[in-house]
Amino acid sequence: YWSQNTAKIKFIGMKEGGMDRLKGKKIVNLYHDSAYGKETIPILETQAKMYGFTVTHIAVPHPGNEQQAQWLQIRQAKPDWVILRGWGVMNPTALKAAAKIGFPRDHIIGVWWSGAEEDVIPAGEAAKGYIAAGFNAPGADHVVIREIQKHVYAKGQGELEDKSRLGTIYYNRGVLWGILTTEAVRKAQERFGKGKPMTGEQVRWGLENLNIDDKRLKELGAVGFMQPLKVSCMDHEGGGAVKFQQWDGGQWKVLTDWIASDQSIVRPMIEASAAQYAQEKGIARRDCSTEK
Template identity: 50%
Template structure:
């Protein structure tokens, strides 16, 4: 486990403090005077999922760099950061958390990205006790959508339950309506982990409601060989395959599907099987593959011009591969960074233009309202959805789009598709209530107050 990017910390602090630094640090007393906000990055630049993580960090770091260079940070508070390598693993993730949770050089941690579903679940109670909100874009414990029970966990935009529902609703759209779902065979090929199993409950409910056959097939981590699984799928002859993969599992699934003759345009990947890194290794057979996303590919958003001007063209980008500029995962990093920094901005509106701590970051998230107008100001209309959170709703979105690979690039092939929230919400609340009972938690009121 190590920290890196010390030069970025040093340059950001120097720009504000204007004094010499030793070993990339600032004196504790200087941090508040300098108005720097520390954001730790739990990263995985090595291991089975590195190809996914690397462009995500690039998007995040490039957006931070842009804010510092073009806007002087957030209301005059410069952003500083460093990395702690987790390899996506729980043990290293917990080690990283313990190292960063107290902040750095006088600056507190306002919000933490676990950037791993297993790490997010392992940190759930620790982060609550430490009053550090966990921000998990499109992943994390689904029951923590209920902020009354989980005040410090935020599975924003698209929970796994919503992901499953939007996939089924897309199948319904292209089939001619929800009544056409009846009798269909839908296989879910899933990463055999708590992450992969997270959609089993909603899919069972959706199958019961709409009359399709729900068939679940696990793939052992990391998914390098799926011969047996796709041989079974060939025997079942399903109408659709919902692919809930991660890392190497996705291109292996696409290539193996082609070998057994399953049409790739009837495979719809989940949110973490929707990147260029997922389809390029599959080669020509990936053409036509579909996937769910909340951050479409593309580099023609107004924000991209700002990034080019202040970051890319000045040689300050964290990107190692220029082809990844505008990729799905690079854009997901941008959206992640937008949500986190807008939550800090919201908190500053109440607590002052200074570094924000965890309790204040939690308030900022629960009162976050990223409107279409604000997205236009950022230059991210079409890149990110609007997002409004509350003490009782830590998801705020529940919508996604579908993209399709044409052999060279992703094309958006649907409008925003809403999940069946009215159907799924009671199940989520029941799951959260069971957790509260087990842990002896008294849920907050809907407005965040306690009795």
């Protein structure tokens, strides 16, 4: 989430004409009032100091189906951008509320849990123009999705009752997890024995040694569908890039290529947080230099 948030600010900077143009801008962080929702407050505060913009954090109590007070506050604040860190019904409710006060939807940037069809279709016309982050591309026009249609659903073997969901955000996200899991097991078997059942520890090794490069993405039919990933003991993220997509009223349209996160901000914060947690819990740190 921290990495994604740095990519969001990069995207806003691109839209404004450069990161230097963020100075003096006003951004509202409309967040689900939970640990998940609050998670990006520290990174936003850090970026606000770096780039000179003002950030206002506004909480929405769960489940989020009442936001009149929050959007009154937003109308009064007159922000340039709103970051929507929502969940469930909070997302379409926010888009409807934005429409009521006339806030442009193309200046609302959602977290990826605010960026599926389920988040925009219930909002109707109010969702048109809304932008969200994503770590997988939408749509059925990807080789891997077409192959699933051809070899599974065309033969009546799929378990998805509503075939129209093929190519939707959540379906594609499931395919992405399937790729990562399968590739991790494959990698583990290369070391611990092909064709053998893998233990949890062995699959963890596989995950920590994933290297899904452009060549492998082409073999998987996933070029453009997901980003290349190179994971290690020291780097469990492996990529950290984000694509942005926009709802046109009927489907998601990809707006950008993969935008890299700013690890110069994120990594020191992660290491400091992890060190504090390890100290509080009495956890011994792994030494990646001793692992192969």
